[in-house]
Amino acid sequence: MVSGVAAFVYPAELRYTLPVCYHVEIYYFSGTGNSLAVARDLAQGLGARLQAVSALADRARVTSEADKIGFVFPIYDFKPPPMVEELVCKLDGIESKYLFAVCTYGIVPSR
Numbered sequence: 001m002v003s004g005v006a007a008f009v010y011p012a013e014l015r016y017t018l019p020v021c022y023h024v025e026i027y028y029f030s031g032t033g034n035s036l037a038v039a040r041d042l043a044q045g046l047g048a049r050l051q052a053v054s055a056l057a058d059r060a061r062v063t064s065e066a067d068k069i070g071f072v073f074p075i076y077d078f079k080p081p082p083m084v085e086e087l088v089c090k091l092d093g094i095e096s097k098y099l100f101a102v103c104t105y106g107i108v109p110s111r
């Protein structure tokens with residue numbers, strides 16, 4: 001559930017610039033559900049597969065067949081949670097993918 005205090009950046013234009021036929025995968029991390037709600041909404045609009053970042057924490061490497069990869073996560077202390085940064089480093093072939101990110105935050109997302 002999205003709380004009343006949380007604001008989030010929602011790139012509505014993605015809905016129209018990324019055709020549903022493309023293979024999109026969304027990796028999400030969510031502590032209290034705000035980012036999960038955004039990730040679910042995006043996945044529905046883009047026809048994307050949802051993947052929890054926490055489920056990949058023990059993996060040494062992560063491989064994705066997707067052409068386009070999205071990351072949805074909350075801002076913790078002005079930056080992404082460590083688990084999300086670790087995933088970015090573990091994703092094979094990330095340099096050749098189209099990447100996008102959506103953050104949820106409370107008041108100030110960066111310094």
Ligand SMILES: Cc1cc2nc3c(=O)[nH]c(=O)nc-3n(C[C@H](O)[C@H](O)[C@H](O)COP(=O)(O)O)c2cc1C
Pocket residue numbers: 006007029030031032033034035036073074075076077078079104105106107108109110
């Ligand atoms: C440990 C912690 C650190 C946070 N740091 C920030 C921050 O630096 N800036 C900000 O605007 N919000 C911050 N927040 C608020 C969260 O980013 C915000 O509530 C977010 O929507 C939570 O997403 P989630 O429900 O997916 O976990 C923080 C929240 C927590 C729990």
